[in-house]
Amino acid sequence: MPEPAHRVREWLTAYDSPTTSVSHLLCDRHDPDRNAIIQIGPDLAPATLTFGELRDRSHALATGLAAHGIGHGDRVATLIPKGIDMAVTALAVWRLGAVLVPLFSSFAPSAISERLTSSGARLVVVDDDNRAKLDTDTTPTWSIVTTGPRPLRDGETTLTALADTQAPPAPDTAVGGDGLLAIVYVSGLIGPPRGVPVPVRALAAMHAYHHYGLGVDDDDVFWNTADPGSAFGLYHGVISPLLAGHTSLALRAGFFDPELTLDVLGMYEVTNLAADPTTYRTLRAATKTLPPEIVVQRLTSFGEPLAPDVIDWVTDVFGVPVRDHFGQTELGWCVGIPNGDTGQDIGDITPGAIGPALPGWTATVLEAISDEPAPLGAYGRIAVDLEHSPLAWFTGYLDNDSASQVRFTPDKAFYLTGDTGILDRRHWLFFSTRDDGAILSRGYRIGPTEVEAVLNDHPAVDECGVYSIPDELAGQLIGARVVPAAGFEASEALATELKEWVATRFATHASPDVVGFVPELPRTASGKMRRARLR
Structure with a gap:
């Protein structure tokens, strides 16, 4: 087996060249009869998509998208859950040399519109459950493609109609390692969400983590529970399994249920599971013992640190340790005790350790x-x-030549x-x-100022401050201190109204769990809010 440094160089050479073709790497080079996606419904019934079917369906959709005016460099957004439609759409976009903009389905219409406008999206693919979120007061600059059978509005079309377009086949476009693969949005402490341009050469970092971090091999049944609108869900739920030619599961339940999770693990004999800490914490709260048919061999946690007691519980109940990994949208995942073979002796694991830097970092x-x-x-x-760190690829945010996180010394x-x-x-x-004040709640990264900006738009709010509250299941809950505006009184009804206000105007996952009313916010002598005092 090649040493990790040698293999990293091979991936960099293959994925960072002027002739790099994303569709070839993620689909066309693989065994056409091998399953690419097994999509599981809430009734646990499967629908499968082979690499050959993915090739044919994405070719047909690429032709329809090209006839619709989509070409090299155009931004195409997705507001659809993980599974077959997501894989086919993403690959069709990349065949044309276009750029994918994945969006969280939990976002409210205003947050979705903000990201569509910021990215310059020309088209958005949406399912029936999320179609209403694209209705805005302004005339959109993007066209709409739906995945479902609901009645179409003027100017809309469906994925099926596009795939049936009678036109000359659209040729594949190789954009090279410097070409743009996706734009993924990340929340920060200050200001609006920032778009992270992900270049094609980042495929090397994704493949390295898939192999060494997650430890997925050819015989694994791999399940990543993350939403494809997130970095981990896109990088390692959609892209890296396709890149490696591996089969992955996609549960289309629309909700999290610990019993359903255990059913999937057992029925589909999952051997490699990647899930956020909330999943493990909720499983612990609802599970005493595992059914004997669960045969998981490798477990990974991402998004926030796991508490030692959760790690101990997972190890005791599953019989294998859960590896807690560290990464970011701007990097991918780059530090952690590997589930794959790096040739290193792991030795004793100190409680609380994330682990060493993974190969290439x-x-x-x-x-x-x-x-x-x-x-x-x-x-x-x-x-x-x-x-x-030869696998590093981030150079700056969308429409910003410099990356504020990059520091240069002589x-x-x-x-x-x-x-x-x-x-x-x-x-x-x-x-x-x-140290940037972001709140990590239920696997989501939330910028306090984004929530504050939405709350401050409510007529009953004079000013407010948002903070985190430690929680055993969620990791952190979202709290808000609100100074009522003149003419409004603090009440439970107003607190409920403010929670709904954030859920419907920003995102359900960003709605405060606790709203408290105060006469004034804690501030320094210079007037700066003392966020640490809010709790």
Whole structure:
């Protein structure tokens, strides 16, 4: 077996060349008879899509999209769940050299519209459940394609109609390693969401994590529970299984149910599971023992650190350890105890350890003020050493030439993750906390100022502050302190109204769990809100 450094170089060479073709790498080079997607309904019935069927269906849809005016560089958004339609649509987009813009279905219409406008999307593919979220007060600049049978409105069409377009076949477009693959939006502490342009060469980082981090092999039944609107769901629920030629499961339930999760694990004999911490915490709250048919061999957690007691429970009940991995939309996943064979002796695992940098990456911890490496065992800013991380690909946000997280010194370049932690003497990472104020709730990353901006638009709100509340199941809940505007009084009814206000104007997952009313917000002498005092 080639050593990891050699294999990383091979992937970089293959995926970062002027002739790199995404459709060839993700589909056309694979065994046409092998299953690419097994889509599972809430009744546990499967629908399968082979790589050959994916090739044919994506070719047909690409031809229809081209006849609809979509071409190289155009942005195509998706507001559909994981599964067959998502895979076919994504591959059709990439055949044309166009750019995918995946969106969370939990977003409210205004948040969706903001991202469609920011990305410059020319077309959005949407299912019946989310179609109403595209109704806006302004004239949209994008056309709408639906996946379902509901009656069409003027100017709309369906995926089936596009795929049946009678036109000359659209040729595949190879955009090369520097070409744009996707734009994925990430929330921050300050300002609107930022679009992360993902280049084609990032496929090397995705393949490396799929192989070494997740440890997926040819015999695995792989299930990633993440939504394709998220980075982990797109990178490792849609892209990396196709890239490696592996079969992946996609549950289309529309809700999380621990019993249904256990049924899928058992019925489909899942051997490799990747899930967010909320899934593991909820399983712990609802499960005493596992059915004997569950044969999971590798478990991965992503999105936020797992508490040691949850790790202990998973290990005891599943009989295998869960690997807690660290990454970001701008990087992919780059640190963690590997589920694949890196040739390293893992040895004893210290409780709370995230683990070492994965092949192709070098992680470090910098002093709080300077850009000098912190002493081993000392807290500092978690950073990626770009000079010694050949898989790094992020260069800046959409419509922004510079990346605020990248710091340059006379002889070094670092990507600052916005997190703090320590490195031990083995150079294993221990996560401490986020230093950018983002709230990690139920697997979602939420910027407090985005929620505050929505709340401040309500006539009953004079000002407000949003903060996190530790929670055993969710990880963090969202709290809001509200100063009522003149003429409004604090009440349970108003608190409920404000929660609904955020859910319908921004996102259901960002709606405050707790709303409290205060006469004033805690501030410094200069007037800056003291967010740490809100709780």
